[in-house]
Amino acid sequence: MDMNEIKEIFFQECEEQLAELETGLLALNDGDTDPETVNAVFRAVHSIKGGAGAFGLDDLVSFAHVFETTLDGVRSNKLEASQDLLKVMLKSADVLADLTAAARDGGKVDASRSSGLVAELHAYAQGKPIPAAAAPEAAPVTKTAEPEVSDPSAFEPVPFSFDDFGDDETGDTATEQSGRSEFTVRFKPRSDLYAKGNEAVLLLRDLSKLGDMRVHCESDDLPSIDAIDPEGAFFAWLIAIETDQDEAAIKSVFEFAEWDCQISVTAGVTDKVFAKTGEASDLPMAPIPFDLSLLDADDEAETIPAQAAVAEVSNVIPIAAPAQEAVPTSPELPRAAKAIAVEAEKQAATVAAVPAAPQTIRVDLDRVDRLINLVGELVINQAMLAQSVVENETGRGAAINLGLDELQQLTREIQDSVMAIRAQPVKPVFQRMSRIVREIADMTHKEVRLVTEGENTEVDKTVIDKIAEPLTHMIRNAVDHGLETPEKRIAAGKNPEGVLRLTAKHRSGRIVIEIADDGAGINRDRVRQKAIENGLIAADANPSDEEIDNLIFHPGFSTADKVSDISGRGVGMDVVKRSIQSLGGRISIVSKPGQGSVFTMSLPLTLAVLDGMVVTVANQTLVVPLTAIVETLQPEKSHIHSFGPTQRLIAIRDTFCPLVDVGQILNFRGSPADPVAGVALLVESEGGGQRALMVDAIQGQRQVVIKSLEANYTHVPGIAAATILGDGRVALILDVDAVVTASRGHSLAPEIAMAAVG
């Protein structure tokens, strides 16, 4: 594996991390306060930084570093995850994505954008942008410190000047006169830590290099020798360290072990274990000078007289560290200590609750495709075998039939499983949308909240790749045209923040994606007027609401008064519609004036197999996609009516429906077929109306493997693709929409030219 391959894997992982990052940030934005969410976000940025460092991607590293620092502030509860901060962070996530893309594909990211964000992030990390953020940090410190100092049971009163508290980083740490600070470190490794080759001894040794430390080992959890797992992790450590370095330096010791242990670093030393050292204590303490020279030859031996360590303890100004811990109503030391313990337990609980991610492997898509292809062949072969057995049936084949049935079940199962390999959640696409919404909302000065549902709905990867573009277009349209400006929304009595709802769900073997906005809805008067101006409909036409709504899918239609950067250039919804149709999907719109519009896309779950109805037309076998068929019926003579010179209608219940002679349109035969001799398939066509397709006979319903005609032959007008039937013959899959359009008097060819472009 050469460097480029490793790099490629890194970028793939980056993509996943960025997705994770965005999910986490959005969850936080929605008020999620789970510390694990913050952790996940932090982890994502941290991993990107780490990988980028390995590849020398300096831009990425430096930006990720600033981002990480700010996130760390949030993670350690120093910073409040306010809406403003999250906005900055979401933007930073976008820039991080851009930087990653730039690192992969070359190119540059607008430096002003990232430097602006760096400055903002930095300001947040320092606690500067909001004056309120700095104040509460300092205030509780004084509150908690005072009663503690005067608490004789634990400490001698020590004269202490509060002037030492500044606004800077060291302000919230206990500053000794010498400029050294004390920290309490809680460290509990999980067995993973050891399993990954980390060693608690080495971590503690590294920590001891930072300054003078006193270690207390909590070994209460240690099982008896019969019950102990030799490779388990039962020790936990409580460490008081006095150092001239800051909290970050302490954390950096545990940087690589971070995810395999519980670690908390708090300023000051408040724990009973250390506080009582001055008195005769039965608690085990080891304020012993460390001679590390034997553990590490090049280690400078730091020898501190034990007395000094003890003396130092009595001088400690205990500061209950994190601001939110120091509830003004619990000023006593033991309570503060308890609060820390409770917090630590809480962290332990959440860490334990995180489920292990399922294991995955990366497989080249080509390999999966090859497998799918082979399984397709297997299905065909199985069908052929079954057919030939049926043809040669002599009455003795009961065992063969049984075996064939089992084979059929197996192949079906294999096929489903193989298809499932390609299936992926629509999540990444949806996540891309949230960024698009943010950017367009910024550009149009609208307030938009994107709500996504059903991100985990799975669909074939090809479909996912192909829906991104039409979806982007529709989202842009929804924000640009659908939602109103905040002023207009307020005037209409709505929340100034518009809601865009993006939903995915499975419906009868298809995936349905809905884009709903709560905007003004389609302005039908204007749409109608524009359509008349553009000559799309006659001036005296009186289209139904539904027909007007569907006009927006018409090529070259735009109601935007002026062309904006975002949308409204006349290549809009018609392109969307065509690309969705080329995927075998449908799109529809429901709009209520003043309440918004809902666009609904329905797409096949996979482009590799299709449920179809096998029919015969003029001795040719055709497959009609089942999803297009509404119902089938046997026409009666009395129901057929002539309409004009060539058209015929069929009466179905109370309505008339144009009859489409498939054989004639595909040039299978020259003369019109006799409707009564055949079968009519009622299909839904793109305009929303129904058509009756006339075929000679129905052979049956079958799942067929789609073989591309374009790849193997060339595009054929009116035919979507081909398949191989059980008897080994090639059957063509009908392109229903193309045939219906052709029946309207257009010839097949130009429509096809357009479809090919789409």
Place this chain on the structure above:
Amino acid sequence: MSTRSAAPQILKLPPVLDLNAASRLHEQVLALRGKDIAVDASDVVRVGAQCIQILLSAARSWQADSLAFAVGQTSDAFENTLQLLGISDESLLPKEIVK
């Protein structure tokens, strides 16, 4: 409850007591269950937290059975690691040998 043998069994610790040695150490200790043990840690140059866990657990279990579990000779590395880990349990430190 013990059927004390005259001399304690000697458990000689190998020089390296890292993660890989933990399982083996556990087996060795279990094999000596019910007997007095004198641990010889004089060869130890490197010891990890997991082996210390086993030794401490053993010391406590032995104590519960009123059997002797004592560390006789130690190396400096062994003692230093115990100090570093903040283990002040007397049973693993040689000065408490007399019991």
